[in-house]
Amino acid sequence: MSLPTREAAALTLPPLYRTIWRWHFYAGLLVIPFMIMLAVTGGIYLLKDEINNAFYGSYLQVAAQPQEMLLPSVIVENALASHPGKPSTYVPPSSADSAAIVTVKSEAGKERVYVNPYDGTVLGTLGDAGFAGTPFMKLVRKIHSLEYFGWVANRVIEIVAGWAIILVITGIYLWLPRGRDVGTFKIRQGTRRRPFWRDLHAVTGIYTGLVILFLAVTGLPWSGFWGDKVNTYANQAGLGYPTGYWDDIPVSTVPMQDAMSQINWTMEQAPMPESTPTGAPAFSIDQAVATFDKLGIQPGYVVDLPQSPEGVFSASVYPDEIALERIIHLDQYSGKVLFDAGFKDLGPVGQAIEWGVSVHMGQQFGRVNQLVMLAACLAIILMSVSAIVMWWQRRPKGSLGAPRTIPSYRLAKGVIAIVAALGLLFPLTGASILVALAFDFLFLKGLKTQQA
Structure with missing residues (x-):
């Protein structure tokens, strides 16, 4: 039985292109749900200060007064009078119109007590949220790092970051022109739906690919395995903390x-x-x-x-x-x-990672930094949605719709070398690559043999 026209045309593509297309497909299949979640929560967290001030402004802000602020000890005493316990942290007002904050530990847990630094009035209380500032932003931060879902899920961050790097590299290769009407920097006009979604996906990716690559790499310090090991090795070598x-x-x-x-x-x-x-x-x-x-x-x-x-x-x-x-x-x-x-x-490693984390969080270069990272988050969502639409439109009924394998992977040594290097650099990603290879070679090859 002959192959459908679309699949037959795909088999005429160069073996290396088909291999990279296949890996791009698998990378997307594995990480798209996580990428959407990371982009949504990351985009929200980029607006942390704006959201906290909008919803918790009555706790965080006060009217500036001409008189001097109360002593920290008086502010702490007022906080404890309202919420008995043991004080663990004190945040002095950062400006003339900012509240003071006292974290109080009790049998119920830690609470942040917000106090007017001019008259000692307690403005309100929220659960302790650390660097995130408010409980809502703490929840967003924990979901973004997958810490909310437990120890195992937190390690998935490294796997997702590694596969995101594979997505960007393979995506750029697939976009490159090679004697066909591809590699364009704009979305072409046409009557067919799939070329529109393909162009939307490719053009968005080519404009934001390097930023997404940067986000993947600079997000790795938060991973429970890679981040912890790099921290340890850098400090042991004197390249981290002093x-x-x-x-x-x-x-x-x-x-x-x-x-x-x-x-x-x-x-x-x-x-x-x-x-x-x-x-x-x-x-x-x-x-x-x-x-x-x-x-x-x-x-x-x-x-x-x-x-x-x-x-x-x-x-x-x-x-x-x-x-x-x-x-x-x-x-x-x-x-x-x-x-x-x-x-x-x-040390140099510590400085490089701290700088990367600051840019990742949209802080280092002010509003421009924040908007660029927010645009990258929106681009990730757009590319993920367009990839799902493309897959849905091209997949044969009753099939996964993966690009067909080539007769011999020996023709794709360069691809295997790049993937292997990523696996060595990011061990958990490497382990997931081995699982993907086993699935590709054993399961799909066996299925093909049974159908022959």
Whole structure:
């Protein structure tokens, strides 16, 4: 029985093209649902500040007053009077019209208490959301990283990123002109529906492919396997956090990510310094905040309060401009600066990843950065939808509709080499590639043999 005209035409394509087309199809099949989810949640999170201010403005903002703000200790006392517990963090107002924030730990969990810094009025309470700011944005962030779905799902981030890289590389190859009416930078006019969707998919991809590739690579630090391993190796090689800072100070075995309410990727595994009890009274929060301000840390910082006799006062800030990020630890008894480091103190790997993360989140270059990343998220959704439409229109009934395999994969050594390299660089992606190869070679070949 002869093949349908469309499939027969496809078999006339060069073997290398057919192989790459097949891998592009499989990559899309595997990651399109995740790509749509990541694009939607990523696009929402890019608007974090705007959404938080719109829906939680009554908690976050106050009317600026001519008088001085209350002392931090008074603000904390007012927060505890309204919501009893133990204070764990204090966020000084970042501007004249910003509320102060006190995180209170109790048997019910952690809550953020928002206080008017001029008169001490409690404005409201929300569940602690850390860097995300509000519970809604925390939920969006957890879904975006797949952390919301558990340990295994969080590791899928690396697999999705690896296959997204394969999608971009193979997609660019398929777009290249090779004596046919393809490789155009515009959507052609025509009467058939499929060429329109194909052009929409290809043109959107060619204009945004490099940005999507950048998003895939810079999203990997959040992966539970690849990100953790790269962090460990970079720090062991002295290319991550500044190890020399701990030569002359006492440190605990607790990493910063377990002791602080917010921490950047590079410093997650760095050890927390320890205070040295001297018998003298501990510093007050007023003294600690005054010291941080005197050291010139960027407004908007968070103060983690000592939770034990060996604990320290820690200030951390991660503004849009990556060069201004900073972490300071103070001995809670003497007020001595135990650690004070920022972006300039990180190793080359740490700086590269922190810069990439900042751009990924639409922060480093202000509004332009935010809009470019938002456009990339919309492009991912558009390409995913157009890919689904194309597949639905071309698939034979009762079939997956994958591009037909070539007689011998020996003709596609270059493709296999590229895919193998990605697998070695991203091990979990490599494992998924082996599964895809096994499916392609064993299941589909066996099915073909049975039908012969």
